[in-house]
Amino acid sequence: xxxxxxxxxxxxxxxxxxxxxxxxxxxxYLLADGMGGQQAGELASQLAVETVADFVRGSSxxxxxxxxxxxxxxxxxxxxxxSSEAGLNGMGTTxxxxxxLGDQMVVCSVGDSRVYLFEDGxxxxxxxDQTWANxxxxxxxLDDERLKTHxxxxxxxxxxxxxxxxxxxxxxxRPAPGITLLLCSDGLHGVVDQKNITDGLKKAANLEAKCHYxxxxxxxxxxxxxxxxxxxLWNKA
Numbered sequence: 001x002x003x004x005x006x007x008x009x010x011x012x013x014x015x016x017x018x019x020x021x022x023x024x025x026x027x028x029y030l031l032a033d034g035m036g037g038q039q040a041g042e043l044a045s046q047l048a049v050e051t052v053a054d055f056v057r058g059s060s061x062x063x064x065x066x067x068x069x070x071x072x073x074x075x076x077x078x079x080x081x082x083s084s085e086a087g088l089n090g091m092g093t094t095x096x097x098x099x100x101l102g103d104q105m106v107v108c109s110v111g112d113s114r115v116y117l118f119e120d121g122x123x124x125x126x127x128x129d130q131t132w133a134n135x136x137x138x139x140x141x142l143d144d145e146r147l148k149t150h151x152x153x154x155x156x157x158x159x160x161x162x163x164x165x166x167x168x169x170x171x172x173x174r175p176a177p178g179i180t181l182l183l184c185s186d187g188l189h190g191v192v193d194q195k196n197i198t199d200g201l202k203k204a205a206n207l208e209a210k211c212h213y214x215x216x217x218x219x220x221x222x223x224x225x226x227x228x229x230x231x232x233l234w235n236k237a
Contacts (some may be wrong), residue, residue, distance in 0.1 A: 011223030017041030027100030036091030078161030187227035
């Protein structure tokens, strides 16, 4: 399997609150999009990712439950850090993770960063956003056009470091030759539509070129937020 990741602050923000990790030895791939203002968002995303990585690396077993437990530990660590300093109150982060179990991949998600599956030229979302728009607005019957401009559209209904217990979405994916997983923050998927993301994954020659293409697409669209992409490719036999 090949893996490559890239992050960019975008065109508006001075700091980058996104954080990602690629650890092919541990079979672990993580991405977080922090929030909280000033340095709090950066701290939350880095702390969450590093906590999950340390937990997984220190576990003797590999299972879906290990990644879920690692997310819960990250939530405890970020909650504790936020309560330790007044300036960190309210900090939190989205978090997505992929753990290679050999015959399958477990995907865990909290917040609105996403994991997509790209196969045979088609792009489909694996994860579901934990946002007001997705979990409340859609139930109220609001269509996509109304949700795009709704004042609550960006409000998260769950994040690491915000509350306990944590609601974690978990999925299983069976790897197959030629498939690609895309992990990204909303600096990409909230700015670049699915067709243009698909075009980038089709056109660019390799994973590094694909990541650069996607980052630049978000920047050309205004780059209002930090932009992070991580790509995992199972080579064809």
